[in-house]
Amino acid sequence: MEMQLELLNEGQREAVEHTEGPLLVLSGAGTGKTRVLTTRIAWILHRNLAAPWMVLALTFTNKAAGEMKSRLRSLVGDSSEGVWMGTFHSIGLRLLRANAEAAGLKNPFVILNDDDQKAVVKNVVRSMGLDTKEFVPADIADKISFMKDTGKTGLGSEKLDGIFKAYQAELERMNAADFGDLIIKPIKMLIDNPEILKKYQSQFRYVLVDEYQDTNASQYQLMRLLASGHGNICCVGDDDQSIYSWRGSEVKNILGFDKEYKGAKIVRLEKNYRSTPEILGAANSLIKNNKGRLGKSLEAVGAESGEKVQIVRVYSDISEAEGIADAIQELIDAGDDWSDMAILIRNASLSRLFEKEFNLRKMPFRLVGGTKFYERAEIRDAVAYARLLIYPFDDVSFARIFNVPKRGLGDAALAGVREFARANHLSCLDAISVMPLPPRMAKAAAEFVKVFSDARELIDVLPADEVLQSLLDRAGYIGMWSESKDLDAKDRLDRIRELIGVIKDEGASLEAFLEQVALMTSGDEDGVPGAAISVMTIHAAKGLEFKNVFLPAWEEGIFPSERALAESGTAALEEERRLAYVAITRAIRRAVISFAMSRLEFGQRKNNMQSIFIDEIDEKFAVKVGFNKGYVQWSPTLHFRQGHGGQAREKTKSEKDKKFEMIGKMVSHKELGKGVVIELNDGVATVAFGEAGIKKVRQEFLE
Secondary structure, eight states, X not given: OHHHHHTSOHHHHHHHHOOSSOEEEEEOTTSOHHHHHHHHHHHHHHTTSSOGGGEEEEESOHHHHHHHHHHHHHXXXXXXXXXXXXXXXXXXXXXXXXXXXXXXXXXXXXXXXXXXXXXXXXXXXHHTTOOTTTSOHHHHHHHHHHHHHHTOOOOSSHHHHHHHHHHHHHHHXXXXXXXXHHHHHHHHXXXXXXXXXXXXXXXXXXXXXXSGGGOBHHHHHHHHHHHTTTXXXXXXXXXXXXXXXXXXXXXXXXHTHHHHSTTOXXXXXXXXXXXXXXXXXXXXXXXXXXXXXXXXXXXXXXXOOOOOEEEEEESOXXXXXXXXXXXXXXXXXXXXXXXXXXXXXXXXXXXXXXXXHHHHHTOOEEETTSSOGGGSHHHHHHHHHHHHHHOTTOHXXXXXXXXXXXXXXXXXXXXXXXXXXXXXXXXXXXXXXXXXXXXXXXXXXXXXXXXXXXXXXXXXXXXXXXHXXXXXXXXXXXXXXXXXXXXXXXXXXXHHHHHHHHHHHHOOOHHXXXXXHHTOOTTTTOOOOSSSEEEEEHHHHTTOOEEEEEEOOOBTBTTTBHHHHHHHHHHHHHXXXXXXXXXXXXXXXXXXXXEESEEEETTEEEEOOBOHHHHTSOGGGEEEESOSTTOOOOOSOSOOSSSSTTSOOOOOOOTGGGGGXXXXXXXXXXXXXXXXXXXXXXXXXXXXXXXXXXXXXXXXXXX
């Protein structure tokens, strides 16, 4: 253990060895927070300060929890198995499973994912006789989730509150919990049952929280309740990387830690083991403009001085995509790998031109955040079959597969089953077994029910993967895709086989597997691709790192987001700046920021100004490309390779290029308005006008 401590820097070691009382570890990007967390737990166990089951470690994704478990196991061996370690939601579920009755549930209960939640809301809205176009189920489901995450008690109007009340009653009837319930139900259970609260407060001698800056009001309350026994709470986070207010996260939790926990010790981790001094200098100079921060400055350790951050001005969004593709190809030719490249965008719609450009050039790329494995229709169907087998009261899964494959049981039949089930306090599966039906429908219904009763007899006899395989075969689901003429039918079958293979590899019960799927977070399926350019939003990139990072569309209205600023003003500007800080600090060796003078947005070509964030980057750490004499064509020969003084430089213009000196200039036309010249040929200018779009105009008609 002493050897492990010797591997830590001064700040890391201080955080590990300070075991008693509240501790806030301000861990900047790339400063080794996971090492600190796992080594701290190992130190606690090594010194016999607590048994493994007396340590609670909370994080935000299963991926992060898995990484922590793996590292802890390498430090303390089998002792790591006893530590309560997982996401807030998985720990909340564990508390509910152990105290279901006190929480108003019966074991086993079903966990609803986002799509299930929307389906329940839709049924509730329709059952209340309301129009789903006026009361959009997806929007209401989002409002419900946000309300639970932020600890609010209403949706803002009498009708919406009525929908929420009916939604909660439906969940209770189904013995179901949605994702938000996995936090708020344990909170209520602990508050309403002081003896249970005291038990867990006494048990958890040490509580550790990862990514503390991302906690919402409900997570904060649950954490606070559990940590109030011994008071040994260690929160690790970075106020400069708090970027999720739109889903309820509150930066005030980390900013007010020392006020909430009197006498708290604060340790700053500022030694960055990821990026060059230039990248960190640019990021530091940007983020220091935020007023709401505790303050720290990242320092490069181990990384040699490299290229300055490049800030590139281009004349259009098209040339921006082409230029980035050219630059990536040049880096590939110089020996970098496709997986070294990332394009991080403020919003997903900005990926369109990059997808087009990479497809044209046959450059391998992966759009992170596309349709994930468990979101595909055939996988959701297969999981619904498994859920209805394990949870016969799961009416959401029943509705999904009731007529898949087609059994002659359509929407009208489903509506009848639901009505009979509600009137008689039954699940839909039980209802269809006893309700009166026409002969043809009764036969189909009986066959459907028998598929599940037969499969249920296999649960204790066969492995989980074989049970599901048998269920899908007998239900006709495998046959449906085997006989399908759809072009993607084979791919769908392959993915179903992959699902069954995953269950086999897991070696767990179907119930355990379904619980694992239900607890998946948005980041759990998005790994860094092998040999492909990563295209993703900045939000999705948090926690990742890439050798070369391209940051397009740093323009006012796009980044910072005009909509965010309109809604939240200064608070939004500071969060947008934190997002920019996260973007820059993903880069290991090279960061390239670009902005276009002309961009097509929602069908209209607009002339944008460069982002305020560009002006806030200290010029000592940046080099500007394409800012001279209006010449803004981005050449592939920006010389990214090492050996050019660590700076990017533009291609020397030939005599032929000089005729383009007008390119990039703002001009005006009597009828077409203002625009930017993007091409000039034999006295005819191609101009991107703000309102009229791209037009060709004789040069003499421009001012």
